[in-house]
Amino acid sequence: MKEFFKNWGVFLIAVALLVVLRLFVVVTVSVKGHSMDPTLADGQKLVTFQLSSIDRFDIITTQEPDELDKIAVKRVIGIPGDKVEMKDDVLSINGEVVDEPYLKEFKEAFAKDKLQTEYKYNQSFQAVADRALTFTNDFSYEVPEGKYFVLGDNRLISKDSRIFGFVDESMIKGEVFVRYWPLKDIEWLN
Template sequence: MKDFMKNWGFFIIILSVFILLRLFVVTPVSVKGHSMDPTLADGQKLLTLKTDKVERLDIITLQEPDEPEKMAVKRVIALPGETVEMKNDQLTINGEVFAEPYLDEYQALFDTGQLAETYAYNPQFQKTAENAETFTSDFSYTVPEGQYFVLGDNRLVSKDSRYFGFVDQSYIKGRVIWRYWPLNQMSLFTKDSN
């Protein structure tokens, strides 16, 4: 037994730590679809941190409220009890204007009529871009306690709280902390980088 532990002990400890981290702390996920373009792209691999604390602008993984068997990656926009409104592509939360710099690239393409070209991979997305009057459709909601309002960064094609409703705290599975694939796009997601 002593020889076994001497030869394999370090490996067993590392494997045990990895398993515990995977079960209780971090979860690997893959991005499927284009709702978070250009922040996150289809096929990218992420690590999420399992957490109870969610803040505005966190990018999270969640179960879709209308189809709980499906997982999604979205951005938290409004917190429990807040009133969130979008009018003419201007976001306000509790009556205060809120900037969304993560939308700048696609918003600029939309404003110049070039977003349809970006959507060349999907004719339906192209048609949506050509016919839309605003990048983010107008809405106004008050978020119930214990719920969150989430949106995808690619607002014209994202299925999010505008469609499936508010997200209960229990449906949130983790906060994205690291993009590890592809390697040339590896990056940490901190509060400042969101």
């Protein structure tokens, strides 16, 4: 038996450690849909870290409050205690204007042709964009304790806290930290 552990012990420990990491710390997910365009695209593969503390602007995976069996990828905009407001496409958190550089590409496309070129793959998205006056509709929310306010980066079509409400801390599955597929798009996130 000593000979077995001498020869295979390190390998078995490494395998056990990988299994524990995979089950309880690091989880892979696939992006489904277009709510995080252009930051994340449909079909991309991500790795999340389940033991992260969550902060503003982190990209996370979470259960959707109205469909608990669905996992969504969203950006945290408001943390517990925050007052988040959107007025004329300008985000304010606790009274301070906040820049959202990750929206620049789509905001410019919206200003150019209301995203009609970008949304050519979906007529209903084109119709929503055509009717929109701003890239992000105005809103104002106070985030309760133990809750988070999340949005998709593709604000015109994203199903997020504006629709399903605040995300409870217990629903958050992890923080996205790397996109690993497709290989040409490998990138550290957050």
